[in-house]
Structure formats: structure tokens, C-alpha cells
Amino acid sequence: MSAQESHDSADVAARVERRWATISVIIIVVMAIVAAFAGIHQVTMPQARVEIVDPSRLHLSGEFAEANLGSVAEQDGSVTVRAIGQQYSFTPACILVPAATPITLRATSADVIHGIIVQGTNINTMLVPGYVSNQAMRFDKTGDYVMPCQEFCSFGHEGMWGKVRVIDKADFAARAKNGGRLSCVGE
Amino acid sequence: MLANRKLILAHFWLAFVVFGLALVLGAWQMFIRSPLHTWLSNPEWYYRSLTAHGTVMGYVFPTLVAMGFGYAISESALDQRLVGVRWAWVGFSLVVLGAVMAMVPVSLGWASVLYTFYPPLIGSPFYYIGVVLVVVGSWIWVALMSVNLYVWKQAHPGEPVPLAMFANVAGSYLWAWTAVGAALELLLQIIPVALGLKSTIDAGLARVFFSWTLHAIVYFWLIPSYIAYYTILPRAIGGKLYSDTMARIAFILFLVVAMPIGIHHTFADPQVGAGFKFVHSAFTALVAVPTLLTVFTICASVEIAARLRGGHGLFGWIAALPWQNPIMLAGTFSFIMLGFGGAGGLINMSYQLDSAIHNTQWITGHFHLIFGGAIVIMYFAIAYDLWPHLTGRELPSLRLMRTQLWLWFIGMIVTTFPWHWVGILGMPRRMAYYDYTSPALAADAVPVEVSTLGAAILLISGLLFLFILARAQAEPATDVPPYRFSEAVHPPASVPLALNSHGLWIALMIGLTIANYGYPIAVLTARSDSSVPAVYVGAQR
Ligand code: HEM
Numbered sequence: 231m232s233a234q235e236s237h238d239s240a241d242v243a244a245r246v247e248r249r250w251a252t253i254s255v256i257i258i259v260v261m262a263i264v265a266a267f268a269g270i271h272q273v274t275m276p277q278a279r280v281e282i283v284d285p286s287r288l289h290l291s292g293e294f295a296e297a298n299l300g301s302v303a304e305q306d307g308s309v310t311v312r313a314i315g316q317q318y319s320f321t322p323a324c325i326l327v328p329a330a331t332p333i334t335l336r337a338t339s340a341d342v343i344h345g346i347i348v349q350g351t352n353i354n355t356m357l358v359p360g361y362v363s364n365q366a367m368r369f370d371k372t373g374d375y376v377m378p379c380q381e382f383c384s385f386g387h388e389g390m391w392g393k394v395r396v397i398d399k400a401d402f403a404a405r406a407k408n409g410g411r412l413s414c415v416g417e
Numbered sequence: 418m419l420a421n422r423k424l425i426l427a428h429f430w431l432a433f434v435v436f437g438l439a440l441v442l443g444a445w446q447m448f449i450r451s452p453l454h455t456w457l458s459n460p461e462w463y464y465r466s467l468t469a470h471g472t473v474m475g476y477v478f479p480t481l482v483a484m485g486f487g488y489a490i491s492e493s494a495l496d497q498r499l500v501g502v503r504w505a506w507v508g509f510s511l512v513v514l515g516a517v518m519a520m521v522p523v524s525l526g527w528a529s530v531l532y533t534f535y536p537p538l539i540g541s542p543f544y545y546i547g548v549v550l551v552v553v554g555s556w557i558w559v560a561l562m563s564v565n566l567y568v569w570k571q572a573h574p575g576e577p578v579p580l581a582m583f584a585n586v587a588g589s590y591l592w593a594w595t596a597v598g599a600a601l602e603l604l605l606q607i608i609p610v611a612l613g614l615k616s617t618i619d620a621g622l623a624r625v626f627f628s629w630t631l632h633a634i635v636y637f638w639l640i641p642s643y644i645a646y647y648t649i650l651p652r653a654i655g656g657k658l659y660s661d662t663m664a665r666i667a668f669i670l671f672l673v674v675a676m677p678i679g680i681h682h683t684f685a686d687p688q689v690g691a692g693f694k695f696v697h698s699a700f701t702a703l704v705a706v707p708t709l710l711t712v713f714t715i716c717a718s719v720e721i722a723a724r725l726r727g728g729h730g731l732f733g734w735i736a737a738l739p740w741q742n743p744i745m746l747a748g749t750f751s752f753i754m755l756g757f758g759g760a761g762g763l764i765n766m767s768y769q770l771d772s773a774i775h776n777t778q779w780i781t782g783h784f785h786l787i788f789g790g791a792i793v794i795m796y797f798a799i800a801y802d803l804w805p806h807l808t809g810r811e812l813p814s815l816r817l818m819r820t821q822l823w824l825w826f827i828g829m830i831v832t833t834f835p836w837h838w839v840g841i842l843g844m845p846r847r848m849a850y851y852d853y854t855s856p857a858l859a860a861d862a863v864p865v866e867v868s869t870l871g872a873a874i875l876l877i878s879g880l881l882f883l884f885i886l887a888r889a890q891a892e893p894a895t896d897v898p899p900y901r902f903s904e905a906v907h908p909p910a911s912v913p914l915a916l917n918s919h920g921l922w923i924a925l926m927i928g929l930t931i932a933n934y935g936y937p938i939a940v941l942t943a944r945s946d947s948s949v950p951a952v953y954v955g956a957q958r
């Protein structure tokens with residue numbers, strides 16, 4: 231190879247390389263824009279605010295007192311579900327919600343870190359003691375879903391399985407008429 | 418020059434022996450939680466094993482490989498005897514001491530908290546102190562790498578730092594800084610509680626500290642493998658490195674952007690607001706850049722090797738590659754697994770897609786493919802390549818090495834593909850038992866069995882690897898030429914200061930970390946109302 235050839239091939243190499251680097255950067259920028267778009271436009275953003283709650287006083291009073299756990303129909307037509315996780319169960323163990331309705335899940339932990347995943351959906355959040363998790367949900371179809379704890383929470387973790395029951399919107403409204411907190415525990 | 422072979426061999430041997438032990442535990446876990454086994458009489462055994470497997474595979478094994486390989490690089494790339502050998506042995510001893518101190522309480526069931534710690538679960542203080550000692554031992558290595566480079570630069574003013582050493586030192590700085598997150602969590606939060614000096618702990622803050630370590634530690638695991646791509650593979654197959662400059666840029670990018678993105682591990686957490694989650698998500702995309710650059714440079718280098726060997730045509734050159742060479746094979750398998758794993762990583766990276774698979778078996782499948790697959794197979798390649806130079810003996814059989822690598826590759830695919838699949842079906846992770854008779858898990862039964870078969874293949878491959886290394890001792894001593902790294906097609910005569918030193922990039926790494934982590938950490942630290950009572954595990958109380 232002459233010095234001239236070697237010089238030319240070095241130029242070619244540098245050019246190809248620069249092109250590839252440019253393509254790589256473009257790929258990344260496009261991906262970041264897609265993520266931003268999905269987040270802002272389709273409102274699939276994580277919870278905006280950090281909220282604190284004292285896990286050792288959960289059962290005594292306030293939002294997560296036993297009598298306040300379960301599903302409640304709100305004025306605006308949405309539903310709020312309040313739940314807690316503790317070693318090794320969820321309360322309520324069976325969450326009752328209407329189909330085709332915007333739902334807010336507000337949940338926390340009474341002891342260690344747990345997680346909630348509703349199988350077959352993208353409903354997935356950590357429960358960190360001391361903090362309130364706020365998760366938007368919506369189910370289009372009625373039916374039963376399992377809701378395992380998705381983070382190791384000590385030796386009974388494998389037994390920590392909850393349930394979500396999605397019922398018809400009208401049925402839910404009928405049951406909600408009398409007020410109180412709804413769940414499907416024991417059904 | 419490889420003068421301190423005993424030191425390097427000690428690191429590698431210890432690394433691979435603990436790897437073998439943890440591999441047995443991994444295969445056992447796979448079997449226990451599969452439909453092939455019924456309910457474990459005491460599920461705690463599973464979590465005990467999982468803590469040991471995770472701690473060894475995540476902390477002890479890769480750290481020892483990086484240290485041993487780092488010493489080998491320093492001596493052979495710089496052609497300079499290691500400065501501070503005595504300190505290197507101190508570092509090694511600390512790692513040994515720490516590993517033993519951590520593993521004894523784990524084996525006794527006093528610290529079944531898993532390698533991610535996640536307070537307010539608290540285990541025996543010895544477990545955490547052991548982990549800290551492992552890290553402190555590795556920090557001695559970081560200091561030695563930097564000292565050795567300094568000594569060399571004094572003797573060679575203005576000369577380009579050999580690429581292998583440049584990358585090695587970048588990796589060591591990355592590790593030094595990324596380990597700080599977990600170190601703060603352990604020293605300020607967990608250990609005081611484990612010792613009984615405090616009884617409450619902020620679980621959210623702990624997760625933020627841990628995320629500081631958890632992402633970039635992945636790049637610490639990966640850097641030895643990337644060094645092998647750039648500086649071993651082209652030489653081993655009779656080719657040259659396509660671009661020395663691009664290689665330096667890739668390692669610098671790892672140093673700078675691997676750090677300020679860890680909050681993507683807390684996408685589903687309540688203690689971090691949406692703003693910082695978005696910032697970290699966007700930065701996470703950037704970390705794909707050095708890998709994309711690497712894929713290009715290495716493929717081009719391999720093509721050069723093939724054409725030097727007489728290969729031609731658009732793709733015809735592939736046939737001209739030395740496929741009987743284990744390093745060629747390992748590199749190819751590694752790239753294939755990196756490709757699949759990288760595609761999975763893009764899914765984890767986006768908040769929206771992540772919420773479908775967060776903490777499912779998808780995640781465990783993903784990191785076994787990337788870490789256990791793409792990265793560890795290059796650790797094998799590094800060992801095969803270095804071993805004759807360290808022992809003065811040839812390895813027994815190329816065919817055996819190829820078999821071992823094929824088994825690892827096939828085993829990884831068979832294990833991890835179904836593992837990903839059950840994750841998509843929503844199977845949660847880290848459970849000692851799954852009731853496959855329930856409708857919710859019935860569809861997972863067969864894929865999990867297939868994974869278990871893959872685990873058996875992996876176990877055989879891992880043991881074969883240890884056998885091959887041990888067998889080398891029985892070979893006759895030979896004269897081995899000095900250890901060399903790949904040359905670039907256009908070896909750098911001089912390199913701009915920014916690509917020949919690390920100072921600027923370290924400053925950027927620290928600056929970006931503070932920008933991306935400072936506020937969330939400061940806010941959580943300032944709160945006094947978010948600490949919760951510790952929950953002690955294990956038999957000690
Ligand atoms: C025979 C091969 C292997 C098998 C069968 C295996 C199996 C497993 C299993 C079953 C788990 C528990 C997952 C869970 O329950 O969520 C696990 C966790 C883990 N594995 Fe492996 N593994 C193997 C090799 C490796 C290798 C080579 C590495 C890396 C060097 C590795 C790193 C890890 C880590 C860091 C964890 C901890 C994950 C956690 O705590 O969730 N494994 N492994």
C-alpha cells in the first residue's frame with residue numbers, strides 16, 4: 231500500500247465513522263423525543279408530587295385508617311382506591327373497581343418495601359413505607375386480575391398475592407350508592 | 418511485561434471459584450422455583466441462596482475480574498512493573514475478608530435481605546460491613562491504577578496512553594464514584610441501624626442512594642468486556658483496531674453518562690417526582706451512544722481482519738474469519754447477546770414500557786442475558802487469552818474451549834428467552850414458590866421448565882470452564898511471548914490532551930451527578946418525617 235492510498239483509506243474510514251456517529255446521535259434524540267411526547271401528550275407520566283405518610287400510625291387515623299380502605303366513587307365520576315401492603319398481604323385483599331372508569335390508586339406500605347403489579351396490565355408501582363404511591367388506572371374489560379407483590383418483602387413474599395375484580399360500571403354504581411368503601415373481600 | 422503473575426492469578430482464581438459456587442446456587446434456585454419442584458419446606462432457604470448468588474455475582478466476582486485484569490493491563494500495556502504491589506495484596510486481602518465476612522451471616526440465614534439491601538429490612542451488620550470491605554479493597558485498586566498511570570506519564574511525557582490502560586483507568590474511576598452511592602447508604606443509613614444505634618431509616622432515600630450505584634455498576638461490570646472487544650479481539654484474530662480515537666471517546670462517554678441516570682431504577686417509586694424521572698430517562702438514552710459506537714468499530718475491525726485473511730465480498734468476508742479461534746467465537750456470541758439484550762434495554766429505559774415489565778421476570782431475564790451472557794462470556798475470553806501468559810502453559814484444547822463457549826451461549830439463550838417471556842406475562846420475580854396450577858401462572862410453567870434446562874446447560878459450561886483452567890496446570894511449561902494488545906490501523910502518534918487524560922471527564926461525571934442527584938437527595942435528607950421503623954430479619958434477634 232502506498233502512503234497516498236493509506237491516506238485515502240484513512241479519510242474514508244474517518245468519514246464512514248463520522249456518519250455512523252451522527253446516525254447514532256439521531257437515533258437517541260428521536261427516542262428521547264418519542265418518550266417526552268408519550269409522557270406529556272398521552273399523560274403516561276409518573277406521579278408528580280412526593281407525599282409522606284407515617285407507617286406506624288396508618289391504622290389509627292387519616293387516609294389509610296382501616297375504615298377508609300377500599301374503593302370510593304368520587305363526585306367527578308372517577309373512583310379512588312386506597313390500599314395498603316403489609317407482610318404478607320394487601321388490604322383490601324380483593325380490590326373492586328368499575329370498568330371504563332378513570333381510577334386513582336393510592337397506596338402505601340405499613341412495614342417494608344412491597345410492590346403492586348396487576349398482571350396483564352401496565353399497572354405497576356412500588357410501595358415504600360413512609361411514602362404514598364399514586365397510580366392512575368383504567369380497565370376496559372370486566373374480569374378478575376391477580377395482583378402479586380413484585381418486590382421481595384422477606385420470607386413470605388412468595389405468598390403475597392392480591393386480586394383486582396373489575397365489574398360493570400352500572401353494578402359498581404349501584405353498590406356505591408349506599409356510600410362507604412367497597413371491596414370484594416370474601417366474595 | 419507480566420511480572421506479578423501470582424497477584425493476577427490470585428484475583429482470577431478467586432473470581433472464578435466464587436463464580437462456580439454462585440452458579441450452583443443459581444441453577445438450584447432455577448430448579449426450586451420451577452414446576453419440577455414442589456413447595457420448599459422453608460422458603461427462607463431460597464432467599465438465603467438468592468442473597469448469596471446476587472452478592473457474589475453482582476459484587477465479588479466482577480470486582481475481582483476487573484481488579485485482576487486491571488493489574489494485567491497496567492503491567493503489559495504500560496510495559497512497567499506494577500507500582501505498589503504490597504498495596505495490591507492488601508486490597509485483595511480486604512476483598513477476601515469482606516467476602517467471607519458477608520457470606521458467613523448469609524449462610525446462617527442472618528442476612529437474607531438480597532443483594533439490593535432495600536431497607537427497612539435489616540439483616541446482620543456483618544453482611545453490610547463485609548460488602549463495604551469488598552468495596553474498600555477495590556478502591557485500593559482504583560488508587561493503584563491511577564498511581565501507575567501517573568508514574569508512566571512521568572516517564573513518557575506527551576506520549577499517548579495505551580488504549581487498554583486509558584480505558585481501564587476510566588473504568589476504575591467510574592467504579593470509585595458509582596460505589597459512593599451504596600457506600601453512603603450503608604455507612605450513613607443501614608449499618609447504624611443494623612448495629613442497633615438507630616431504629617428508623619428512610620427507605621425512599623436509601624433507594625435513591627442505591628440507584629446511584631445500581632446503574633453505573635453495570636458499566637463497571639461491562640468495561641473489562643469492552644476493553645477485550647477493543648484491545649484483545651482484533652489482535653487475537655490477526656486484525657487491527659479500526660479506530661483508536663473512537664474507542665477513547667466511547668470509554669469517556671461511559672465515564673460521563675453512566676452515572677447521572679440511575680433514577681431510572683426508581684421509575685415506579687413514590688419518593689422521586691416526575692421531573693427528575695424524566696431527566697434521568699432522557700440521559701439514559703445517551704448511554705446507548707458508546708455502545709452503538711463500539712458495535713461499529715468492532716465490526717469494522719473484524720472485517721479488516723477478515724480482509725487481511727483474504728476474505729472479500731459484501732458479506733463473503735465473514736467466512737474468512739478464524740472461527741476455530743475461541744476469542745472470535747466468544748466475541749461473536751457476546752455481540753449477539755448484546756444485541757438482544759440491548760433491544761430489551763431500550764424497553765426498560767422508557768418509563769411507559771417499563772411499567773409493563775418492572776420487577777417481573779423480564780428484568781431477571783434481561784440482566785442475565787446482558788451480564789451473565791454478553792459480559793461474562795468475554796470474561797471467559799479474557800481468561801483464555803491471558804492464561805498462557807500468566808501460567809507459562811498452553812491451555813489444553815481449543816476444541817474444549819469452543820465447546821464451553823457454545824454451551825454458555827446456547828444455555829444463555831435457552832435460559833433467558835423464556836425468562837423474558839414469562840415476565841411479559843406478568844410473572845413477579847424473587848419468589849421462592851409459584852403455584853403453577855393457578856390459572857394466573859399456568860402459562861408460565863412450560864417456559865420456566867425450559868429455562869431450568871438452560872440453567873443446567875449453563876452449569877455444565879461453567880464447570881467445564883473451571884476444568885479447562887485447572888487442566889492448564891498439567892500442561893508442560895512453554896515459552897510464551899510477551900502479552901500484547903491490538904494495534905490500531907493508524908496507531909496514534911499523538912493524542913489531544915482531552916483524549917489522553919481523565920481529569921476533565923471526571924469533573925463532568927461528578928458535576929452531572931450532582932446536578933441530577935443533588936436536589937432529590939437534599940430534599941429527602943432534609944425531611945425528618947419520612948423515616949420508618951426498621952424490620953429486622955434473620956435468627957439473630
Ligand atoms: C447457571 C446460571 C445461572 C442461573 C440458573 C441463575 C439463576 C438465577 C435466579 C433463579 C435468580 C433469582 C431471580 C429471581 O428470583 O427473581 C438469579 C438472580 C441473580 N443472578 Fe443469576 N443465575 C445464573 C448465572 C448468573 C450469572 C452468570 C450472573 C452474573 C455474573 C448472575 C447474576 C445474578 C444476580 C446479580 C441476581 C440477583 C437478582 C435478584 O436478587 O433479584 N446470575 N439468578
Ligand SMILES: [Cu+2]
Pocket residue numbers: 344345379380381382383384386387388390
Ligand atoms: Cu413482597
Ligand SMILES: [Cu+2]
Pocket residue numbers: 631632633635679681682
Ligand atoms: Cu440502570
